[in-house]
Amino acid sequence: xxxxxxxxxxxxxxxxxxxxxxxxxxxxxxxxxxxxxxxxxxxxxxxxxxxxxxxxxxxxxxxxxxxxxxxxxxxxxxxxxxxxxxxxxxxxxxxxxxxxxxxxxxxxxxxxxxxxxxxxxxxxxxxxxxxxxxxxxxxxxxxxxxxxxxxxxxxxxxxxxxxxxxxxxxxxxxxxxxxxxxxxxxxxxxxxxxxxxxxxxxxxxxxxxx
Amino acid sequence: xxxxxxxxxxxxxxxxxxxxxxxxxxxxxxxxxxxxxxxxxxxxxxxxxxxxxxxxxxxxxxxxxxxxxxxxxxxxxxxxxxxxxxxxxxxxxxxxxxxxxxxxxxxxxxxxxxxxxxxxxxxxxxxxxxxxxxxxxxxxxxxxxxxxxxxxxxxxxxxxxxxxxxxxxxxxxxxxxxxxxxxxxxxxxxxxxxxxxxxxxxxxxxxxxx
DNA sequence: GTCTATAGAGTGATAGAC
DNA sequence: GTCTATCACTCTATAGAC
Numbered sequence: 266x267x268x269x270x271x272x273x274x275x276x277x278x279x280x281x282x283x284x285x286x287x288x289x290x291x292x293x294x295x296x297x298x299x300x301x302x303x304x305x306x307x308x309x310x311x312x313x314x315x316x317x318x319x320x321x322x323x324x325x326x327x328x329x330x331x332x333x334x335x336x337x338x339x340x341x342x343x344x345x346x347x348x349x350x351x352x353x354x355x356x357x358x359x360x361x362x363x364x365x366x367x368x369x370x371x372x373x374x375x376x377x378x379x380x381x382x383x384x385x386x387x388x389x390x391x392x393x394x395x396x397x398x399x400x401x402x403x404x405x406x407x408x409x410x411x412x413x414x415x416x417x418x419x420x421x422x423x424x425x426x427x428x429x430x431x432x433x434x435x436x437x438x439x440x441x442x443x444x445x446x447x448x449x450x451x452x453x454x455x456x457x458x459x460x461x462x463x464x465x466x467x468x469x470x471x472x473x474x475x
Numbered sequence: 476x477x478x479x480x481x482x483x484x485x486x487x488x489x490x491x492x493x494x495x496x497x498x499x500x501x502x503x504x505x506x507x508x509x510x511x512x513x514x515x516x517x518x519x520x521x522x523x524x525x526x527x528x529x530x531x532x533x534x535x536x537x538x539x540x541x542x543x544x545x546x547x548x549x550x551x552x553x554x555x556x557x558x559x560x561x562x563x564x565x566x567x568x569x570x571x572x573x574x575x576x577x578x579x580x581x582x583x584x585x586x587x588x589x590x591x592x593x594x595x596x597x598x599x600x601x602x603x604x605x606x607x608x609x610x611x612x613x614x615x616x617x618x619x620x621x622x623x624x625x626x627x628x629x630x631x632x633x634x635x636x637x638x639x640x641x642x643x644x645x646x647x648x649x650x651x652x653x654x655x656x657x658x659x660x661x662x663x664x665x666x667x668x669x670x671x672x673x674x675x676x677x678x679x680x681x682x683x684x685x
Numbered sequence: 686g687t688c689t690a691t692a693g694a695g696t697g698a699t700a701g702a703c
Numbered sequence: 704g705t706c707t708a709t710c711a712c713t714c715t716a717t718a719g720a721c
Binding site for chain 3: 516
């Protein structure tokens with residue numbers, strides 16, 4: 266990847282995070298890179314493709330981070346704890362990209378949206394498998410697997426919306442807070458109350474767009 | 476409030492929810508109302524003011540819903556349970572407005588943004604007071620009050636992003652799931668691990684914009 | 686690879702008639 | 704209150720020189 270291409274992508278992440286995708290113009294990005302706006306089209310076919318490449322990179326790295334964290338960890342509770350720490354850590358360490366990935370899906374065209382949603386679904390699946398396994402082993406209370414997975418991921422993702430690296434708590438400290446909260450909820454909250462029919466949601470949408 | 480004004484506001488809620496604030500044009504809204512776009516300016520000074528009125532209405536009603544739910548409920552655990560049910564119920568019953576309120580703050584000018592953030596802060600305060608009280612009474616484990624309040628609210632708010640009224644679970648069933656998960660986390664997760672210095676965050680931002 | 690110049694479409698908002 | 708007409712501007716994207 267050429268250096269100019271990287272410069273453009275980094276400037277776009279910065280601006281999409283600060284102003285939002287729709288409020289950021291190609292001119293803004295070009296200005297931040299000290300090039301002319303037409304020069305940008307040598308690297309990206311459109312503003313939408315630039316957004317897609319950012320999200321694609323983020324999702325790929327997110328998935329790899331999870332897999333690395335789970336590799337060599339055994340036992341369902343330990344694996345869930347590792348997964349939560351990985352998710353929180355990634356979202357706080359790469360806050361801007363993750364903020365964009367969770368707020369600018371609207372900017373994607375249908376094909377690209379489908380691709381990103383597929384990556385996100387695969388990622389969520391890892392958590393859903395862990396919840397199901399823990400529930401079957403009796404480590405976690407029985408509950409609605411999809412709702413629980415949305416709850417866990419949303420909770421941890423939200424850190425990317427308020428976290429300040431210069432703040433009082435470190436990434437590890439915040440991850441520890443979420444880890445304990447989630448494990449308590451999984452173990453002690455009898456989640457089956459609201460869902461007598463079983464664990465396979467039928468009508469629920471993934472956490473997507475309207 | 477005149478009927479046309481209401482029609483415009485409802486059409487805007489529908490469109491802002493479906494397409495997003497920036498992707499919705501004044502023409503789109505006017506078309507949906509069967510008026511000319513210039514006619515819209517008789518009721519709202521700008522597109523931005525229209526967004527603000529929607530959010531203002533939503534926040535006012537959200538606050539009132541919480542106060543109504545807490546009125547006449549005593550005991551800190553029962554009050555927290557009632558607050559969670561109120562929050563979840565409001566977000567699922569008025570899904571579109573709440574979706575907008577949580578994703579389109581960028582469209583507001585600085586003065587309007589400040590007003591909405593102030594309303595949201597007052598709302599969050601109610602939850603923070605409950606957490607502190609429960610912690611002091613020993614009903615909840617000690618923990619970081621701001622982080623916990625963000626966690627609770629984010630968790631329950633997220634329902635507005637995936638909930639489908641035609642889905643498998645009713646609003647009450649989903650509220651019950653969240654209620655149990657949250658109370659378990661508050662009671663059993665020793666949240667003080669990550670925060671040895673006390674319960675008064677210093678550098679944390681509210682869950683706002685970058 | 687990067688530039689200058691510009692096409693082409695759409696936007697929010699206003700003026701003024703009725 | 705609602706209309707027609709239009710302003711003034713910005714935006715994404717492309718053409719073509721160097």
